[in-house]
Amino acid sequence: MTTSSIRNKRKKIIVRTLVALFWIAAWQVLCLFLDNDLLIASPFSVIRRIFELLFVGEFWVSVLNSLLRILEGYLLGAVLGILCAALGALFPFFSALLSPVITITKTAPVTSFVILALVWIKSYNLAVFISFLMVFPMIYSGVREGIESADPKLLEVAKVYHFPVRKTLRLIYYPAIKPFLLTGLSTAIGFGWKAGITGEIFALPKHAIGTRLYESKIYLETLDVFAWTAVIILLSLLIEKLIRLMLKRMG
Template sequence: MKHKIHLTVYLFLIWQLLAVAVHNDIIIPYPLATLLRMFEMLKSSSFYITLFITLSHVVIVVGISGIVAFGLAYLAYRVKIVEEYISPVLSILQAVPNISFVILVLLWASSLQTVYIVLFLVVFPLLYHHFIAGFQNIESDLRDVIRLYQPPFFDKMFHVYLPLIMPNFLSGMKSALSLGVKVAVMAEILAGLPYGVGRAINFARIQFDMIGVFSWTLWLVIMILFIDFLLNKLIHKE
């Protein structure tokens, strides 16, 4: 913890030195001005609405992706040929630049649909690979016990397999939520969505309001770190 505090202080000192050297808010705003703007944002209801909109996009898509990825990973775990076909395809999807997804999907979908589709294409492969690794790491003795008792399907899914792969599940959700926030903001900007954090950052950029851009960026960093903190607590409890 002490090292993280020291690192944060050093980064702010470097930022302050750069701001003094450049002495131009349009290029690098001063840290104090940015922090003051961040506190001003907290007084505005639109700040919370904007954050909620972007976060809701991420939570909805990660939730749907998690359900689909869990089901597909279980199928691939039980039927090896499914895993042999699915894993290479999803690996290729992960190799495609996110911006390419946005540009291609925008040709066929609306701005909001583009955000959802791009988010799904990015986080679904990530979750699948975490989940299939969890299934494959189940010890053979436990597999034999499950086959012996043959619990009902939904009991087996949610009371047997899910607890067994919980570390992989939480790790995957942590990565998906963190990545999802960044991809959602990028997709909102490129798709021209009229609301959300992406729209706020893009509007600040157009107005040459770099203090606004830095402020929103720092709030996103804080939000991602907070999500990581909560999920790390859950992971370490397992």
């Protein structure tokens, strides 16, 4: 790493820390101004509450259950997204058939699906389904775009030299799809996570972050609402970071 890049990185960290401190200070000022625990919790009490939660077994059970459910939906969405994109590229009829589904899932609000899905799906599986619903169209569209970006000149090379399908996939389609797929996978996790938690808030499965958040709201435990929200944000950042790191290593 060069001296200038180290300097740049350090500068970036300082700026980020200052920005964070500014907003925490603004939050604290607002707390002091409102002076009402039911309306807003102070940043320090939220941090203290998160540390308390870390020593409660139910916290970890809820976190792990939510993570598992949402990752299940994420993986399902990713795998089916890739498969359907491949099928869509091969069979235009399949692509046309799927087109309205993709448009609807991309444009309709998450809550509409959650409310509808509540009628059909068990509370445990709802977050899986909602997370899947967010991830699937993103991966599908990304992979389709990647397939379409495959170099037609190299495809002609593959054709005239009679490359087997596997070789064409490995040498032409995979490199074309890879950047779209990696971007899709790293972006989709954040969306899947948020949508999955929303699903839990409606479905209220026994052990879930969404359920804990909902209960905190019902019992007017504003501090817990803030603490669970902070946990959701921190976990979202952590998962996104981990997925990006994993994808970077794979790429």
